[in-house]
Amino acid sequence: MTQTPPLLVDIDGTLTDESRAIDPRVFPVLREWPEPVVIATGKAMPFPIALCEFLSIERTVVAENGGVVFVEATDELQFEGDHEASLAVAEAYRELGHELGFGSVDLANRWRETEVVVSLDQPLEPLERLAAEYGLVVLDTGFAYHVTDPSVDKGTGLEAVCAELGLDPASFLAVGDSENDAEAFEVAGESVAVANADATAKARADRVTEAGYADGFLEAVAPYRR
Template sequence: MTPPLVVDIDGTLTGPDRGLDPRTMPILKEWDAPVVVATGKAFPYPVGLCEFLAIPIRVIAENGGVVYVAETETVVFTGEPEAAQAVAEEFQAAGYDLGWGRADMVNRWRETEIAVNLDAPLEPLEALAADHGLEVVDTGFAYHVKSPAQNKGKGLKAVARELGRDPEEFVAVGDSENDVSTFEVAGRAIAVANADDRALAAADEVTEGEYGEGFLEAVDLIEGGLEG
């Protein structure tokens, strides 16, 4: 029986240019079990991905800060957005920049955390986050200032509960530090070859291929287990 799938976007379904690998689209669309998109991106991004793939909207966004499950029309928010916004304001008041330009399309629709460009200095950001009881997670694409209680693994537990599933039924595929909590909750964890050290260490298996190519290989591993 095909297991439910929880999959990251950036670095997993994409190429190194962050563009979605088109070969991943039919796989997600035709997967014969629930597919959950789990990302550090703001809430509208995974929702839009599901919409354009014409698959049910099951998403874990903002590193677990927002969860939505189409079957029960349930939206779950976690995190401390006021504290995260305070960190951003204090960081800027200290003379630093979030790094996304005037429009800040990265944070414009973000509801539970703040993302900061990797070119920004990490040490003062971490110090301000700690002052507000928050943490900074490096996803490889941005620094995310968020509540320690907010992670993709807890998001997966919430999704599984809404679907009447056990989280251990899921296979997780990802590439980053923020996927570690998902790997720990899912029954099987596969990291693509470009994953960071923490994700590689937490995974049960690692593909030879990177990015979208690695996801295709992960699908072969999953399907190979079904045939066995």
């Protein structure tokens, strides 16, 4: 049996099915993984924290594409990225007559602390132009447009976690499906893109699974299951 590495894993499109529902078959894998597990997502921190809480695993998360990092073992919470700039982009976008696209309550942005997300049904070109004016970039994760600081990503998030835990990022297996996973793929020792991944993730991954979504995740970790 190959030695089990620490694991960094995305949520949407990786632990889920096509409808974004988490596949329950991943639950025992994450609960029983014998090495540290890092949940890395573009979502705001409450979402991966809740996943860890209900799985009863240690709350070690990279949220907002690396903008927010929490490591339960050291009780360390870190924020990186220019949130004020992303809020300014959102305001300027609205002034052009566009919306963020998530309704008046806007649960997609309500708890964000380092970036802003915009629905994929909203115009991309003006968003990219405004983001560039403020020194930011727009990531298309396949689920939303993320207006984010280019100095942070899931790779810097993984490095921050490792600095807290005394681990080497190169010891990690990283599994994901989107361009926002690509930087983590670069710093992890082994990277796997599930079959439904976008072109950027597939190009950066060491291997691509035959199956997509949660089936792909299960395929990715199969060599390490005991």
